[in-house]
Amino acid sequence: DIDGIREPVAGSLLYGNNIISGAVIPSSNAIGMHFYPIWEAASIDEWLYNGGPYQLIVLHFLLGVAAYMGREWELSYRLGMRPWIFVAFSAPVAAASAVFLVYPIGQGSFSDGMPLGISGTFNFMIVFQAEHNILMHPFHMAGVAGVFGGSLFSAMHGSLVTSSLIRETTENESTNYGYKFGQEEETYNIV
Template sequence: IGWFGVLMIPTLLTATSVFIIAFIAAPPVDIDGIREPVSGSLLYGNNIISGAIVPTSAAIGLHFYPIWEAASVDEWLYNGGPYELIVLHFLLGVACYMGREWELSFRLGMRPWIAVAYSAPVAAATAVFLIYPIGQGSFSDGMPLGISGTFNFMIVFQAEHNILMHPFHMLGVAGVFGGSLFSAMHGSLVTSSLIRETTENESANEGYRFGQEEETYNIVA
């Protein structure tokens, strides 16, 4: 398991468990800190599309808000405590997953690029769940954990910051679509040059053994 696994397993289990429970049954949250709670759970009138874990109240700001800091569990739920709990455990968990990818690659004598590639979505999640709320001064500005909540976050972000006109965002979009295109082109080219090593009765994966010296594809095909 490794030390990364020791930390990853409890953090991701905690984040997942609280997310499921809160998505189903959490009471409305006073996200704006103005005593107008917003419901996000299934039992309070939402469906799979409209449901979400509503971000922690603006009244809490960036304060660390574990259960024991509230006067009661009801107060903790009203102020959106589950959101902060889920996000912080989730970010720690995925960071450990990335470290685990590196550790396993290292122990197998592989290069570290799997973990490096995974660092991109980790950075994106950290940006919307932690960096942006810090910049705005409140976890209430973080992205809600739901489908409609994600779209709402995108619309508000565009309205407040005009992100679509930012050159770095343009480069990011071009990079994502360009990367997808080049991955498809590269993968299809390499796959089409494979030398058949198996019959119809066995998996194509049997045609390669990790560490084998002979080639499995024809570079001039």
């Protein structure tokens, strides 16, 4: 019941969908922006009918991804590395937060969130483009170029640096400790 008009949208494999068309459908428009935990519904069937699993999955996903970002920062800190992996991972996390949380809040209902599935994702992108012409927005263009360009340059930089490192530390220490900020000599081979 994604539109709140008592007409169900079936996304499960039990309703005849295949692996491509199966999806977790967003919460009903009748729910709006209200938090809809399982104990607020009169029955499990009502909770499933109104798209309760969508909120459960999306909110736990966003919480888990945020915790994983913190874990990346902690591991970088404990290993003596700089936190650039954490910073790079924040771009796709921001994109996921935009389509799963920020956009539905802006539209006033979780029913406008992106469905969790292959066909649902493509349908969301087509409808989003039709309603908002997002592909021509300069900030969207810059964001896409930044995410893809950043991942490309990170991969190129990492492969070049790690393929040319000169070990300045022992086997029991991180190679990153071989570099001291402001040092004059190189820690990698330029030749």
